[in-house]
Amino acid sequence: MTTVTETAIADAVGPDGTPVLPAPATVGERQTLIERWAERHGVDAAHRLAEAEGLADAVAAEITPDNTLDTYAKSWRVWSRFCTAAGLPEREGSRGALVAFVSWMLREGRQNGTGYAPASASTHLAAAVVGLRERGVQVSGDDQAEARAALEGLAVKLLQAGERRGRGQAVGADLDGLRAVARACPDTLTGDRDKALVLTGFHYASRSQDPAGLLAGDVTLHPRGLVVAVLTGKTKHSVRNAKIGYAEDPEICPVRAYLAYRERLVAEHDLRWADPSTPAFVGIDRWGHVTGGMGPDSVTRAVKRISTRAGVPISWTGHSLRIGLAYTARKKGKDGIAIADQGGWARHSRSMLGYMQRDDGGDDNAAAGLT
Structure with a gap:
């Protein structure tokens, strides 16, 4: 049974701009929490708290929209392709790896070898960080912020070079x-x-x-x-x-x-x-x-x-x-x-x-x- 911990991504923003649900903790994190609760409240209370955390995980999984889960899965595949291409370990979310990820996405990240539009790259970055944290990888907010700043700066460079990517906003019905x-x-x-x-x-x-x-x-x-x-x-x-x-x-x-x-x-x-x-x-x-x-x-x-x-x-x-x-x-x-x-x-x-x-x-x- 997994738990929701203080290291979860409660303050993260999902690909669609809405707050994402906390990620389940790893087995080690769960055990650390149980030990902390046992010291504070006793063994029986610690196990009841762990059961409540398991229920919270189940509710979070139940109410997460299918399209959000699909986005996370797709973005993790993009991250995996990047790690393979760059020769980097898949379960490390360092500052350098995240900055290299956004640079690679804009340069050649799509399956056909062309670069993603900045909006799509932003979605994949947010969702890849979610995927890393779900798998127990520590990703600091500062490192994620630096990768996002790099993405925004590179997107400006593309515009200055006269390169516009993406379909743009949909036309409205009238x-x-x-x-x-x-x-x-x-x-x-x-x-x-x-x-x-x-x-x-x-x-x-x-x-x-x-x-x-x-x-x-x-x-x-x-x-x-x-x-x-x-x-x-x-x-x-x-x-x-x-x-x-x-x-x-x-x-x-x-x-x-x-x-x-x-x-x-x-x-x-x-x-x-x-x-x-x-x-x-x-x-x-x-x-x-x-x-x-x-x-x-x-x-x-x-x-x-x-x-x-x-x-x-x-x-x-x-x-x-x-x-x-x-x-x-x-x-x-x-x-x-x-x-x-x-x-x-x-x-x-x-x-x-x-x-x-x-x-x-x-x-x-x-x-x-x-x-």
Whole structure:
């Protein structure tokens, strides 16, 4: 049974910018803690404290999102490739090794021999440190900070050299795009699903994992529209009941689109799809067969495909609906707190404010109208 110790990474920041959960201690650290507790409180109390630490580890593992675990696993593989290439031991996180790691990532770290974008390198650095500490390796905060400073400095050098890496931020969905999407959806179950996926996702600022995690029972009809119980997301703020009202324009009404899709799904396939425990959004193959629930990757691919079919100038990604709600609502004068609550952002979230400012740069600008 493992324990959570003072040497864990309680003050670390995860790849997505949120605090990471403490890492389990090594067997040696656990034994040291038990001995310390035994001296202070007696042997019986020490064993009960150790059992409580084991429970804490189990809870931490249970509530860590799958996408976070996937990121940690991927980043550890990147760290392992670096150690092999550099001839360094895998379980040493020294200052020099971490600085060399970020330099290698920017220079040649990707599988194809090219360098990572600085944002990706930053993610891998944070997650690799998590992986080292989980494996009992002591990584000092100062050494990690120096590696991050080196990464930021090298990223500036890349910009000064005229080299820009990464895809940049996703484009946000807008009302014109929603209308184009609605008109381009064919009169099929897949078309109805696509329309409902995009229109509802826009109105509750969905990430790609949000509709993938919804069950039919999470979307309920009320007199004024739908209530979507969004139970997935990166933070506690994403666990929310998002209210979606009927739109004045029936062509892009998310409520009508969702109800039409679900009615057609039940009518054309099995009545079992009316069960609240079935997925809200289903996968459909090219022959019209329902394949089960959609995953986050299939949602991302669907949004891109749907926007491309509609002729949207720049194809949307799985994050475009989320961005679009923020800046469209801001443009229409919605209160920032109301926007945060609808989209599951922390109030005054920096990412949300950034999404708003994409559209406000010309009109809502401190320099506008001064001369």
